[in-house]
Amino acid sequence: MSDVKTQALAETMGGAVPDDTCKDCSRREFFAKVGMGALAVAAAGAGLFTYEFFSPNVLFESAPIIRAGKPDQFPANTVTLDAQSGIYLINGVKGFYALGAICTHLGCLTAWKSELDLIACPCHGSRFNRDGIKVAGPAPQPLPWLKVWLAEDGNLMVDRSATLNEPEYVKV
Amino acid sequence: MATTIKSEFKRLRNTEVWRTIFRSGSGSSNLHRSQAVQQNIFLHLFSVKVRSRALEFSPTWYLGALTLSTFLVLIVTGILLMFYYHPSVPQAYADMKDLQFVVASGVFLRNLHRWSAHAMVFLVFAHMFKVFYRGAYRPPRQFNWVIGVFLLLLTLLLSYTGYLLPWDQLSFWAVTVGSNIAKAVPLMGKQIRFLMLGGNEVNANALLRFYVLHCVILPLAAILLVGVHFWRIRKDGGLYVPEKKKL
Numbered sequence: 450m451s452d453v454k455t456q457a458l459a460e461t462m463g464g465a466v467p468d469d470t471c472k473d474c475s476r477r478e479f480f481a482k483v484g485m486g487a488l489a490v491a492a493a494g495a496g497l498f499t500y501e502f503f504s505p506n507v508l509f510e511s512a513p514i515i516r517a518g519k520p521d522q523f524p525a526n527t528v529t530l531d532a533q534s535g536i537y538l539i540n541g542v543k544g545f546y547a548l549g550a551i552c553t554h555l556g557c558l559t560a561w562k563s564e565l566d567l568i569a570c571p572c573h574g575s576r577f578n579r580d581g582i583k584v585a586g587p588a589p590q591p592l593p594w595l596k597v598w599l600a601e602d603g604n605l606m607v608d609r610s611a612t613l614n615e616p617e618y619v620k621v
Numbered sequence: 622m623a624t625t626i627k628s629e630f631k632r633l634r635n636t637e638v639w640r641t642i643f644r645s646g647s648g649s650s651n652l653h654r655s656q657a658v659q660q661n662i663f664l665h666l667f668s669v670k671v672r673s674r675a676l677e678f679s680p681t682w683y684l685g686a687l688t689l690s691t692f693l694v695l696i697v698t699g700i701l702l703m704f705y706y707h708p709s710v711p712q713a714y715a716d717m718k719d720l721q722f723v724v725a726s727g728v729f730l731r732n733l734h735r736w737s738a739h740a741m742v743f744l745v746f747a748h749m750f751k752v753f754y755r756g757a758y759r760p761p762r763q764f765n766w767v768i769g770v771f772l773l774l775l776t777l778l779l780s781y782t783g784y785l786l787p788w789d790q791l792s793f794w795a796v797t798v799g800s801n802i803a804k805a806v807p808l809m810g811k812q813i814r815f816l817m818l819g820g821n822e823v824n825a826n827a828l829l830r831f832y833v834l835h836c837v838i839l840p841l842a843a844i845l846l847v848g849v850h851f852w853r854i855r856k857d858g859g860l861y862v863p864e865k866k867k868l
Contacts, residue, residue, distance in 0.1 A: 500816075508820045556801040557794055572798060 513610035519603055520545065520621040528561045528568070528579050536595060536607055537561065537568070539579060544618030547597045547607045548581045553590040568592065580616070666852045668859055675860040680755075684748035689847065691741040696840065698734040706786070708832035710825045713788035738780055745776050757861035765853040768846055775843045782835035785828060796823050796831070 474482075515534045523529055523540040530537055530550055535558060537548040550559050550568075557572035567584065568577040575586030582591050596611035597619045605619070633639055634647040645656035655669040674680065705724050706716045720727035749769060752758055758766035785796045800823065804814040819826030854860060 503816050503819070505819055505826060508826075510820055510822055510824065554801075555798040557797060572794065 513608055515607045515609065516600070517547070517597075517605040517607050520599070520605055523605075528563070530561050532558060534607075534609065536609060537592075538597075538605065538607065541579070541618070544620040545597055545605060546616065546618050547595040548577075549593040549595055549609065549612075552588055553583075553592065554586070554588040559592070666848065666855065668855045671859055672862055674865070675862045680862045681860060682747075682751055684744055684751050688741060688744040688748055691737045691744060692843070692847070694737040695734060695741065698730045698737065699836065699840075701730050702734060703836060708786070708829050710788065710828060713786060713828060717787045717789070738783060742776060742780055745773055749773065752861075755861065755863075762853075762857045762861065765850060765857055768850050768853065772843065772846050772850060775839055775846065779835060779839050779843065782831040782839065785823075785831045786835065788828060793823055796827065800827075 511534065515531070515536065517531065517536070517538050520540075523538055523545070525540055526542070528537050528539045532550070535550045537550050539546050539548065548568075551557070552559050552570040552572065552575055554570065554573055554575050557570050559568050559570045559575075559577070561567075562569050565576075566579070568579070568581075570576070570586065570588070573587050575588035576584050577588070577592050578584055580591075581594060594613040594616060596608040596613060597617070598606050599619060599621060600606045631647060634643075640646065643657065644660050645653050647653075658664045658667065658669045702720065705720055705727065707713060717731075720731045722728070752766070752769070781796075781799060785792045800814050800817055803817055804810040806813055815821065817827070817830070818824070819830050
């Protein structure tokens with residue numbers, strides 16, 4: 450294509466000069482590229498649309514904050530599993546604390562074995578002590594420590610979405 | 622008696638209605654026979670002629686055909702089970718129990734579906750081992766091997782999605798574990814699990830998603846690929862049958 454034609458093409462495109470790859474291309478090639486570009490944009494949009502559609506915006510799942518109960522429900526030196534919320538509330542020597550009860554291996558619900566003084570996972574045999582430290586099995590991480598506080602109404606509250614990096618105890 | 626049936630059938634094959642459906646006509650020449658195959662939408666996937674050796678037991682052990690048979694049993698029993706199953710919590714578990722104890726022939730259909738599913742997974746593997754060790758995957762059949770690998774994946778995904786549907790403890794924890802394995806994918810693992818379950822926990826959304834995958838999307842994909850798989854047998858020169866070794 451002559452330079453005059455290229456210049457005319459650039460003017461019809463609002464002054465944008467076609468890039469080097471299309472300097473010598475025919476009208477047919479140019480429109481084919483525009484068409485392919487439009488299809489690519491449409492495909493990307495369809496992909497995004499699909500991803501958005503399949504990601505629910507509202508979930509009917511249980512709230513992360515749990516009312517665990519009054520402190521006197523938990524006798525001294527005991528580990529109590531709340532299977533519904535997937536947490537342990539532990540009344541230890543230094544005070545109350547909570548651990549997530551979901552195994553860090555593949556997400557099974559663990560159980561407290563008082564006769565072994567261990568938390569055990571039924572799926573693949575991981576075991577943790579009452580501080581959440583792994584003592585056996587394939588679990589890659591310790592059980593998470595969760596934020597615990599005493600609400601004004603005297604209930605112990607646990608936030609399952611707030612994991613602690615350092616052990617914290619609630620004294621009552 | 623036999624000749625009456627034969628002549629009646631011949632008359633039927635010459636009626637106008639029959640001829641509009643099966644255009645090849647009533648002759649039995651080679652041309653008629655090959656047209657009967659070519660002009661049938663289902664049969665035209667297959668070769669008009671095969672070597673008689675390909676129909677013997679030893680080249681294939683009939684493993685591919687047996688896999689197809691289990692797949693057809695699964696489609697029929699699966700459709701029947703759908704008439705009594707609601708993919709909702711906690712109704713799904715109750716429906717599964719109703720199928721076992723209340724619905725007429727329910728336990729038979731459910732067990733047939735279950736055992737056919739197990740058999741299909743076994744037969745797919747056996748078929749692939751047979752193809753592999755005979756070298757039947759080699760050119761010109763490479764592409765059909767690739768389609769077969771995708772069909773293996775579809776078979777396993779069908780098994781996995783069907784596993785959740787009884788909504789009992791076994792299925793719940795199996796899918797909890799399975800979706801956490803998917804979460805181990807680098808970078809996008811969390812998003813994959815979220816999309817898979819339609820949430821953060823194995824819940825009503827997950828049950829519905831697995832149901833739609835199990836009953837609609839994966840079977841349609843499998844039927845499509847099975848069609849291509851059979852068509853490619855013809856296009857790749859028929860079943861792989863080596864010459865019998867001369868003793």
